Amino acid sequence: MTIKHEVPSYLTQHGIGPWGDYLEQIDRVTPYLGNLARWVETMKRPKRMLIVDVPIERDDGTIAHFEGYRVQHNTSRGPGKGGVRFHQDVTLSEVMALSAWMTVKNAAVNVPYGGAKGGIRVDPKTLSQGELQRMTRRYTSEIGIIIGPNKDIPAPDVNTNEQIMAWMMDTYSMNQGSTASGVVTGKPISLGGSLGRREATGRGVFVVGCEAAVKRGLNIHGAKVAVQGFGNVGGIAARLFAEAGAKVVAVQDHISTVMRSSGLDVAALQAHVNETGSVAGFRGGEEVSDRAQFWAVDCDILVPAALEQQITVENAPTIRAKIILEGANGPTSPAADDILHEKGVLVVPDVIANAGGVTVSYFEWVQDFSSFFWTEDEINLRLTRIMREAFTAVWQLAEEKKVSLRTAAFIVACTRVLQAREMRGLYP
Numbered sequence: 001m002t003i004k005h006e007v008p009s010y011l012t013q014h015g016i017g018p019w020g021d022y023l024e025q026i027d028r029v030t031p032y033l034g035n036l037a038r039w040v041e042t043m044k045r046p047k048r049m050l051i052v053d054v055p056i057e058r059d060d061g062t063i064a065h066f067e068g069y070r071v072q073h074n075t076s077r078g079p080g081k082g083g084v085r086f087h088q089d090v091t092l093s094e095v096m097a098l099s100a101w102m103t104v105k106n107a108a109v110n111v112p113y114g115g116a117k118g119g120i121r122v123d124p125k126t127l128s129q130g131e132l133q134r135m136t137r138r139y140t141s142e143i144g145i146i147i148g149p150n151k152d153i154p155a156p157d158v159n160t161n162e163q164i165m166a167w168m169m170d171t172y173s174m175n176q177g178s179t180a181s182g183v184v185t186g187k188p189i190s191l192g193g194s195l196g197r198r199e200a201t202g203r204g205v206f207v208v209g210c211e212a213a214v215k216r217g218l219n220i221h222g223a224k225v226a227v228q229g230f231g232n233v234g235g236i237a238a239r240l241f242a243e244a245g246a247k248v249v250a251v252q253d254h255i256s257t258v259m260r261s262s263g264l265d266v267a268a269l270q271a272h273v274n275e276t277g278s279v280a281g282f283r284g285g286e287e288v289s290d291r292a293q294f295w296a297v298d299c300d301i302l303v304p305a306a307l308e309q310q311i312t313v314e315n316a317p318t319i320r321a322k323i324i325l326e327g328a329n330g331p332t333s334p335a336a337d338d339i340l341h342e343k344g345v346l347v348v349p350d351v352i353a354n355a356g357g358v359t360v361s362y363f364e365w366v367q368d369f370s371s372f373f374w375t376e377d378e379i380n381l382r383l384t385r386i387m388r389e390a391f392t393a394v395w396q397l398a399e400e401k402k403v404s405l406r407t408a409a410f411i412v413a414c415t416r417v418l419q420a421r422e423m424r425g426l427y428p
Contacts, residue, residue, distance in 0.1 A: 017093030018308050022100045024334045029410040032401065036418040043103070043414060046096055047114075048072040052142035054120060056134040066122045066135060070143040072152055073099035073115040076420040079150055080116030081106060081358060083157025083186075084139075084164070090119040094308065101329050102358070105351040107413035109390040111362040116152045118143065124159050136164050140171040147172065149182035149369075155361050156186040156232075158307070162198075166191055182368040185361035194364035196379035197357075202236025202305075203380065204356020205327045207387045209241070209301060212323050212348050215395060218300055221245030224263075226299040226321070228252045230273055233327045233354065234305030241301070242266040250297040254306070256280035257288040259297060295319055304331035305354075311336045319345065326350035341404055349406035351413065352390055359386050 016023075026043050033040060054066040069092055072080040082102040095117045103115025120139055124132055146152055156165055165184045169191060172183045181192035189195065196203075213220050223246045227234045230253045238248045247263030255278040258264065264285050272282045280287065288294070295302075295311070296318040304310050305327030311319070316336035324340065324347045326332065332340070332347065340347055360383055367373045374382075398408035 018097035018330055019093040022097045029407055029414055032411045039418045039421050042421050046071050046073045054135055054139045059128050066120050068120040068139045069095045070118040071095045071099040074103040075114035076417055077114055078112040080152035081113035082117040083155045084118040084160050085158035086120050086122050086124045086160055087158050088123040090121040095119050098329055104413040105355050107416040108351045108409045109355045118154055133167055136167045137171040140168045144172055144175055149180055154184045162188045182365055185364040192368045195376035197360045197364055199236045200360035201233045201354050201357035204387050205237040205325050205353050206240040207384050208348055208353050208391045209325045211391045224249045224299040225301045226250040226297050227303045229306035237303055238266050249299055250294055251279050252294040253279050257294045258282050258285035259288055260285035303327050316340055326353045349409050351409050352394055356383055359383055
């Protein structure tokens with residue numbers, strides 16, 4: 001049965017978009033929630049949405065305006081937590097969906113956060129460093145009324161980094177009149193950032209990838225890996241797989257695709273990307289003009305680590321991988337999920353696969369509150385333990401209920417969120 005959802009008026013201009021994918025995922029898990037299903041509408045309605053105008057003075061003296069968002073999907077289990085992205089295609093639907101996936105992700109790995117997300121519709125490559133700083137600070141001031149160390153804690157995401165987080169922390173602190181290092185995570189180490197945070201998401205992808213490989217009887221040594229997105233997630237995951245003896249046979253970024261059946265030199269490719277900004281022009285592999293060929297590459301493990309809605313009904317039938325590790329948020333449409341399931345592809349969903357980043361963000365937040373910092377080895381050991389435990393719990397439930405890993409992860413997460421909602425009750 002197809003369930004029709006009322007499309008909120010604020011989404012009618014651009015369509016329901018990624019938010020529609022999320023709603024369909026919730027519909028699929030609802031039959032497994034038992035008595036908690038009476039609260040399921042909680043998962044379909046963001047708690048708070050803020051749309052802000054972000055005006056700045058450009059270097060040439062003109063005034064430019066950008067649209068910014070901060071969405072808090074749910075805070076039943078703790079303060080909102082989620083990244084901020086700067087991208088020309090950011091929409092409210094996207095930020096709503098990303099905030100909701102953060103709610104599910106945080107509950108799935110059992111860190112005490114709710115879900116939130118933010119963004120500005122801008123191509124940051126068109127801004128100077130000074131313009132980027134002014135935009136970041138104005139955006140932070142505009143959303144300052146709803147963020148805070150105990151309210152909502154932003155973090156880096158697409159096209160944002162440690163420097164952006166430093167500006168956000170400083171702006172919030174100046175407005176508060178005292179340093180508030182815990183207002184953001186993913187900060188520079190010198191400002192209370194955590195060791196291991198930069199690599200955490202990619203490392204988490206690798207850890208659950210190894211667990212999934214064991215379940216499927218696949219030896220990581222010699223396994224063929226394809227990675228879409230070669231940034232902070234895909235690049236780190238590719239490096240760790242290569243160090244474990246896997247062959248990274250294909251990498252695609254926003255500009256180009258490079259392939260090599262015998263395996264790319266990941267370190268050399270990373271050096272090339274650091275120098276040029278893209279995998280395009282890398283001489284250690286074959287550059288492919290048809291982007292669709294990436295999805296059909298002969299591989300054992302596929303890591304979509306770019307943006308949402310990348311695996312669709314059009315390209316899912318061509319995928320040859322045995323395991324898909326969702327390094328990005330929402331890269332697979334529900335319809336494509338069904339195709340992959342029928343093909344026998346094991347999909348490790350984003351809410352587990354890429355939860356390493358928010359897990360170490362939690363570590364950073366805890367360290368900021370205590371002013372006591374852990375070693376990188378401690379961070380990585382704690383991260384590995386949490387990721388393995390989360391994957392094992394989801395795997396066992398999937399086996400018990402005879403459902404996909406995504407559905408099992410949503411059962412675990414929604415149960416935790418809705419139990420908290422039920423216990424807290426409604427106020428007033």
